[in-house]
Amino acid sequence: MHNKDKTCWNCPAALLKGNVEFRACGQSVSDIRSKISEEGLLIECARRPELGMFEPSITYDQCPEWRETEYGYLLKDMRIMILGIDGYLGWPLALKLAKLGCKVSGLDNYLRRKAVAEKGSKSVVPIADMETRLKTAKEVHGVDINFKEMDLLNRDELSKFLEETKPEAVIHYGEIPSAPYSMVDAEHAIKTQHNNTLGTLGVLFLIKEHCPEASLIKLGTMGEYGTPLTGRPIFEGLFPADAVISWQGQEWSMGGELTPRDPASFYHVSKVQDTFNVYEACKYWWLRSYDIMQGVIFGVHTAEVSAVEDLRTRLDVDEWFGTVINRFVSQAVLGIPLTVYGSGEQIRGYLALEDAMECMTRLIASPPEPGQYDVVNQLSQLYKVKELAEIVAKIGSQNHGLTVQIQRVENPRVEADEHPFLVVSKKLREDHGYDPKTPLEVEIDRMFSLLMKPEIRERLESIREAVFPQTWWNGNHKTSMTLEVYEPGTIEIEGYKPTLVTKTEAYETEPQDYQAGDET
Amino acid sequence: MEVSVRDFDSTVLNSEKPVLLEFWASWCPPCHAIKKMLKIIEAQEKEYLIATVNADRNMAIAQRYNVKGLPCFMVVKQGEVLHREVGAKSLKQIREIMDQYR
Numbered sequence: 001m002h003n004k005d006k007t008c009w010n011c012p013a014a015l016l017k018g019n020v021e022f023r024a025c026g027q028s029v030s031d032i033r034s035k036i037s038e039e040g041l042l043i044e045c046a047r048r049p050e051l052g053m054f055e056p057s058i059t060y061d062q063c064p065e066w067r068e069t070e071y072g073y074l075l076k077d078m079r080i081m082i083l084g085i086d087g088y089l090g091w092p093l094a095l096k097l098a099k100l101g102c103k104v105s106g107l108d109n110y111l112r113r114k115a116v117a118e119k120g121s122k123s124v125v126p127i128a129d130m131e132t133r134l135k136t137a138k139e140v141h142g143v144d145i146n147f148k149e150m151d152l153l154n155r156d157e158l159s160k161f162l163e164e165t166k167p168e169a170v171i172h173y174g175e176i177p178s179a180p181y182s183m184v185d186a187e188h189a190i191k192t193q194h195n196n197t198l199g200t201l202g203v204l205f206l207i208k209e210h211c212p213e214a215s216l217i218k219l220g221t222m223g224e225y226g227t228p229l230t231g232r233p234i235f236e237g238l239f240p241a242d243a244v245i246s247w248q249g250q251e252w253s254m255g256g257e258l259t260p261r262d263p264a265s266f267y268h269v270s271k272v273q274d275t276f277n278v279y280e281a282c283k284y285w286w287l288r289s290y291d292i293m294q295g296v297i298f299g300v301h302t303a304e305v306s307a308v309e310d311l312r313t314r315l316d317v318d319e320w321f322g323t324v325i326n327r328f329v330s331q332a333v334l335g336i337p338l339t340v341y342g343s344g345e346q347i348r349g350y351l352a353l354e355d356a357m358e359c360m361t362r363l364i365a366s367p368p369e370p371g372q373y374d375v376v377n378q379l380s381q382l383y384k385v386k387e388l389a390e391i392v393a394k395i396g397s398q399n400h401g402l403t404v405q406i407q408r409v410e411n412p413r414v415e416a417d418e419h420p421f422l423v424v425s426k427k428l429r430e431d432h433g434y435d436p437k438t439p440l441e442v443e444i445d446r447m448f449s450l451l452m453k454p455e456i457r458e459r460l461e462s463i464r465e466a467v468f469p470q471t472w473w474n475g476n477h478k479t480s481m482t483l484e485v486y487e488p489g490t491i492e493i494e495g496y497k498p499t500l501v502t503k504t505e506a507y508e509t510e511p512q513d514y515q516a517g518d519e520t
Numbered sequence: 521m522e523v524s525v526r527d528f529d530s531t532v533l534n535s536e537k538p539v540l541l542e543f544w545a546s547w548c549p550p551c552h553a554i555k556k557m558l559k560i561i562e563a564q565e566k567e568y569l570i571a572t573v574n575a576d577r578n579m580a581i582a583q584r585y586n587v588k589g590l591p592c593f594m595v596v597k598q599g600e601v602l603h604r605e606v607g608a609k610s611l612k613q614i615r616e617i618m619d620q621y622r
Contacts, residue, residue, distance in 0.1 A: 041577040241553040242611045255608030256550030371547025
């Protein structure tokens, strides 16, 4: 078990009680305290108060409150709050955690359902209302989920909910997740940033007030980083210690500093603002957080949501909320040539829904240390957009008898058409025992099988217009013109190959091979 | 190795080898960046003892050494502090510091 040696120090049930002084970097102990205990820091266990005050040194495998699961040791009956529990990711995670024995609470104001409707679209996979979802979850999986309809910007209500549930982990999915939505006009941009940035800021204050020991697992995006044209590595949020900046013959370690962000829409900016707010809250108040730089999610399947129709999670394919693979599959079913923006050379990180849920579960099982702000790059593989179009086309034609073409359309976004991409994603694999499970092809095939069902195909037809890109970063609203239509298999996927670094390289463990500047 | 108020004197001050001592804290991102690197050094280093102290959990030691700012590195030889520096360091820089006192 990857987290068996972790101790009370990482446990949300450990209340920091004795010989504790919160300080920020650069302030000396002696400036703040005149009398220092000769003893170490002490805690009280919220779950085992009979232990009294003690040093935080009981390991998970020694503690009866932690039990083994396939995702590592997990706190028994762990109390988890999911913000945005009705969403594409929130709902599958709620079911997965509840099934694992966690006490899941959650809130949602159905903003996603309303915003998709505003686009004139709907979830292609029919989804039940929350009342039915909860009832079905109870019948099928035997789990109780504590749901409240609530806007997380309503701090009075959220405060009461947190006080009542005292979560040991807060999963923050309660944000507007769309770049194009934020680029529609001022109203949509402001709504996105208001909801996301100010919503998160309020959540941070409330966690501090009600459950400062809880880990905040906050969804960011790989899009926060942008695609630096120098080809320098996209580290996991913070520089490693052997990344150095050199200037005028001197060099300094960048270790632990936030890496540069270069967001690509007002939505991405809201996520970058969150990054700074969460980082600061950890520093000021000893909150603890994993900021998840997640790749683009695709797919429909987890064991829990696939159990019965009423438990299915939403699947959006419109230009605002549909992610690229989900949209390609729906276009293939509709007979629309797959819409590749611009050159199609854009490289992004991707992750199947099922794998994303596993990553989140593993992170929930291994909370950060008090005050620790950490960042993980959560993705399983890198692909060029035109490469994805080829894969979707191939599976659609070979396995499902569809005739699929690909079209290059004008790119409504402002983004680098061609760029290098060297991404580091080591922490989930090296520290949390994650190994990608769902191959791209398997999940795409699953999506075809679902979307080819007559009743779903019919729904897809009814929102046909919504799949075309119409929201331009320059403020225009018009359908992108087709630049070229081509048959799959007729172009070479060549040129630059991106690199995904998933494990610590040999040079990091063999100093004789190390040369400054070797870091890749 | 992680040391605490309980074993600091016996482990660090009475060490036969010179000690690369680092004070750190869980809320300090540069400290986490350093931690991974120190593990690598520790695995290979034969001449030095690598010791880390969580400053919050062992404030008495941090105060004794007047630690201001983290991560704080020291080279301690036979109980005496020969060198101290604050802030993240690259692998090369840490090796250079260590090499001065071999």
